[in-house]
Amino acid sequence: MTHIRITEDSGIPLLGSLYFGIIDRGTSLLQVRPSCGCNLNCPFCSVDAGPASRTRATSYEVSRDYIVSYVKEIARFKGDGVECHIDSPGEPMLYKELSGLIADLRAIHEVVTVSMQTNGTLLTADTIRSLESAGLDRINLSLHAIDPDLARQLSGVPWFDVTRVINAAREIAKSRIDLLIAPVFLPGINDAEIPRIIQFAREIGAGRRFPALGIQKFERYRYGRTPRGIKVQSWWQFYNRSLKPWEKEYNFRLIIRPQDFGTVRRPMVKKCFEKGEKTTVEIRAPGWLNGEMIGVAKDRVVSVLNCDREKGNVRVKIVSAKHGIYIAVPA
Ligand code: SF4
Structure with a gap:
């Protein structure tokens, strides 16, 4: 590990x-x-x-x-x-x-x-x-x-x-x-x-x-x-x-x-990506899952599934953006 x-x-x-x-x-x-x-x-x-x-x-x-x-x-x-x-x-x-x-x-x-x-x-x-x-x-x-x-x-x-x-x-x-x-x-x-x-x-x-x-x-x-x-x-x-x-x-x-x-609704911190959007992330660390990498773009973590690159920039497509948690796959 x-x-x-x-x-x-x-x-x-x-x-x-x-x-x-x-x-x-x-x-x-x-x-x-x-x-x-x-x-x-x-x-x-x-x-x-x-x-x-x-x-x-x-x-x-x-x-x-x-x-x-x-x-x-x-x-x-x-x-x-x-x-x-x-x-x-x-x-x-x-x-x-x-x-x-x-x-x-x-x-x-x-x-x-x-x-x-x-x-x-x-x-x-x-x-x-x-x-x-x-x-x-x-x-x-x-x-x-x-x-x-x-x-x-x-x-x-x-x-x-x-x-x-x-x-x-x-x-x-x-x-x-x-x-x-x-x-x-x-x-x-x-x-x-x-x-x-x-x-x-x-x-x-x-x-x-x-x-x-x-x-x-x-x-x-x-x-x-x-x-x-x-x-x-x-x-x-x-x-x-x-x-x-x-x-x-x-x-x-x-x-x-x-x-x-005591939990009440409050504005969310700025959403940086929408589902379906394409962006370029820089790979900075391995992901939690096998085959996943941690990418970064716009000051947010984007978890890239099925990623074979260990560093550098990767073009990705956001597949989930719910609650500001960003999951992507290579585009
Ligand atoms: S359910 Fe909770 S305590 Fe049990 S293995 Fe998962 S994280 Fe650990």
Whole structure:
């Protein structure tokens, strides 16, 4: 695996990529991605992350100063009420300067909330204290099963110990950090576990300022993994056959909306390309996928699929420009 450290001198911008930097989807919430490695191999991973990945060839790490300088500028543009959500496509706790990054983000005038997602494997009483002192407001904890064997199976690694994650959840609930438990519902696999997770969230008092549970729908992705035995639901089935009946049965709020997090619509940072447009990019680094390269044009990252050039200029056609994430193929 090639490791790329992205600094201000690297010539790689922090907008335009799904893998690192900042993602702005036109709201007051900014996704902040300082790194993209993972220590688990979940069989349902939407980005095929982890040591056993079959498609990921590179890992990225952005220097703390560089990513903070970008967030400062975008937060000024967005105005008061920004949430920074650290949600690398991987495990954010693998980022070495995480507490420092949280403290820096929390110090930005327009930022009112700093939150983070984690699989919980690296949380201990000490790391939770350090995240709390840094000013972290909320942890979205991925906990997909309480049953130890199923939880291990869903982590994809033999060393996974759900007791540690459960203890960490209890510890967070006692701290100043808000806890949102975020299981992925895998119909046909962890159906019996969701009620246990709801009861656990209630028992430990998760969710004070924010909702206690954020059950996620499993979706199939082109470069993701799909576990055996899953019965993929439509959004209608997810809401009407799962969330609503569970809400009623357990008298617990499960349908959550962006407003519950204070997220409101805000102008997006300038869009630089449209789908179908042709442009010339300069290749600056290998991509996350095999056969992909990181190109740069107009101060944005453009990920070029099926690219056989390792440097120089390449003429490309933009095939996707959704939410300012640019994907292209050679033209
Ligand atoms: S689902 Fe999350 S924790 Fe699991 S392998 Fe993917 S990125 Fe890592």
